Amino acid sequence: MKALLSKLFGTGVTKTHSTRAVDPNEPFVINLYDDRVVVHRPDGQREELAWDALEKVVVRVSDRAPWAGRAWLILAGDAASHQGCVVPMNAANSDALVRRLQALPGFHQQKLDNALRDAAASKSRTDANLWKRSEAEASAQQDEEASHDATGQH
Numbered sequence: 486m487k488a489l490l491s492k493l494f495g496t497g498v499t500k501t502h503s504t505r506a507v508d509p510n511e512p513f514v515i516n517l518y519d520d521r522v523v524v525h526r527p528d529g530q531r532e533e534l535a536w537d538a539l540e541k542v543v544v545r546v547s548d549r550a551p552w553a554g555r556a557w558l559i560l561a562g563d564a565a566s567h568q569g570c571v572v573p574m575n576a577a578n579s580d581a582l583v584r585r586l587q588a589l590p591g592f593h594q595q596k597l598d599n600a601l602r603d604a605a606a607s608k609s610r611t612d613a614n615l616w617k618r619s620e621a622e623a624s625a626q627q628d629e630e631a632s633h634d635a636t637g638q639h
Contacts, residue, residue, distance in 0.1 A: 513576035517585060522560065524570040538566035542586055542616040544600040548609040556604040558582070559612075574601065591621040 514525040524532045543559040545552055555573045562568035572579065586592060596613040603610045 513572050515572060515576050515578040515582050517578065517581055522570060522582065522585075524572050524576070532568075532570040534560050534562050534568040534570050535566060538562040538568055540618045541614060542589070542592075543612050544597055544615055545612050546600050546604045546608065546610045548607065554604070554607065556600050558586075558615075563618075574604070586616065589616045589621060592616045 513527060516523040516525070520537075521533055521535045526532065539560060540563045541559075541561040543561070545557045545559060546555075547553060555575055557571060557573050558579075560570045560572075572582070574583075576582075583597075587594060593613070593615045596615055600610060600613055
């Protein structure tokens with residue numbers, strides 16, 4: 486995760502290649518597909534994450550650049566995929582991305598609502614985990630066991 490964020494926003498070390506810095510006034514564009522999400526960043530870079538590799542969804546609200554002034558979604562892939570996306574909530578197609586994420590079992594809508602409220606009020610807050618695969622799978626397993634117990638099946 487730290488490497489992905491450093492790649493996006495730099496580490497304070499002067500870089501010699503021609504990638505330009507992310508301008509918060511230029512749009513990020515989100516493209517959703519059945520099997521993956523693709524984010525096109527204003528600096529010309531592209532990030533991609535397969536849905537089946539998605540491990541965690543985090544919302545970040547900070548008063549420090551480049552995060553300041555808006556809520557950001559961080560989609561982290563599993564370690565094997567080496568994939569992830571970081572996108573501001575005002576990106577093109579962000580509403581469609583949020584709808585897709587809200588459909589994940591165990592998605593924490595209240596945490597997202599709180600983060601959006603704080604961002605609108607220019608408040609900083611700690612990162613909030615909106616969804617985590619291991620929690621969703623554990624919840625689904627508990628639901629299945631409860632269903633079997635209710636029907637008398639084991």
